[in-house]
Amino acid sequence: MAYPKVYVDGILLNWADRLFPAPYKRPRSAPGLSPVLLHLALRSGGKAARVRAQVDRTARKVPEVMVKVTNKKSAGRGMAAIREHLDYISRNAKIEMEDQDREIFNDRQALRQLKESWQVSGRRRIPDETENGRGLDALNLMFSMQPGTPPELVKDAVRDLLQEEFRGREYLFVLHTDKLHPHVHVCLKTEATRELPRLRHGRKELQRWREGFAENLRQRGIEANATPRPTRGQPRFPVPLHEYHRDRKTPRPPSPPPPVSPHAFQPQRDAWRAMAHVLNRSSRPEDVGLAKRIVAFWRSTPVGAVAPSPSSLPPEPRNHENPERLQRARIAAARLNHPALFEPDPGNPATRRQIEPLSRLRHVSGGDLVQDRQNPELLLQPHARGHLER
Template structure:
């Protein structure tokens, strides 16, 4: 029974969470390992204090001129908040070196020029990727920075990269810039599946530090608004704007019904398990669904009793 439960949980993992391992060159992952990852993700997801991670590629420099400009931007070079002309925030590179001041940033840019295939001032291709890793307000900034450090070391081994923590907005976030070409000449070319895996890895590194972070698909968590826009992470918290319009009621209802069906299947699988921990997790899943996706409603594995709620789902917290 245990192996069957593990296999069923593993099969549902990628439908609900970002970046779950899939079949690779060496064959399918061990269902027990997969099921363990799903259980961990479920426990974090159903916690009332769970927070969704954000990992986004925001652009990338085509040439050293653009790369240098981005390095100056993320280091806040010359801004009053860091002390004025010549001053910067602390920037950390892949070797753990701490760089401060305009001379260090200029040296970093020039190091990148010849760190592999030379990068011209202007290029026809993307020579670096600009990435933001963010968590909601209230998340410990040190935890975000340290998790980002491990995230980069794990995913961009062999690349030159640099990162800096920003605490000037409501959400602590890290700007990470990665040289596209690896030391062996292979170039970074991220796809959607890679971004999903990046979100999962970032969430896991945060979880290692006791931070309730999760990388879950929007429908699975009952989200009805778009994620926090990038401008909020690039603008001082003094500036405020209202969020954009919510999704249509039809879109909300369709996403909610799909999410309810998925959660119901997972709950049913856990309830069939002989493990007391799985039984407890099934109860926590039920409570999560009631307070997040459809308050006051009972779900079934077949998706019955979903009902209509003119208000739409509550916003996930």
């Protein structure tokens, strides 16, 4: 039986928080055809449409935007470092800069007056040199997009984001087109004001700025996406700084990346698997096509190309005194690591038969239990606490 759209929307919302950052909240109930889930889907039609659009952009590998903090060891601390950075991003006043009031600075005299006003315009004067224990006086950001994007549209998107996120703060930004990818440098004062606290720039803030930047680009007709690396199945392979500079001076063939652990991406794999399953059983043909794109997308990722090995499965529980509990935990572990997305591709598009054996289990109650979608029984996870069996 084909699933109706309202059921599919509820399942997508139920799994979206594992792939995309909030505001998509997962309900506490198991994903069945329950009144709670149906009520959630009926009330959140707009959220479900956004999730579908996000899934489609990710499966089609839409270009990802980049927001990067460019502060070096001593940058942003003290007015001397801020002056040096402003000279760098403005190329010594050869490129016009714009502030929060849309005032343009394009000559040395205007830039010199701007530096003097920045030093004394806050609640306290910024010292020339760095002080011990003093935080950042200015945050340096860079917003970048893929080569070929119209530079003026990138600048307009950044301007709107700055006005939305940093209203009431002082900042300067400048567009650079000297490289293939257009990018905008932003210098932003971080001090607290009477209305605003001191500016933070953690992972959550950077992800929110990425999403806002991508949304502003989409409003201008440019396809852009902002998803975390684990969602795209992209492990991070950090390169030591000395190796990075060594390879820049003397190019050499890239070294093979370290082995990928599929178990590290288990939450993302389960979410993509559940979405592909429910979309493949939908009554809408476009949902079935989206399910095929999801399977093809995950197989093309570095993590999806590696089949889970026995060493990547969760360890067995330490308590072996209860055989029944041990057997149920083994069944749960096997179902959660079902290799449905790792079957060899015969060269044809994915069919319903290839997607149907996806896992039917779902985490509930904080991860200690899983529930079978077709049967009412609950199974214990391998990592369940020992007191649950009492």
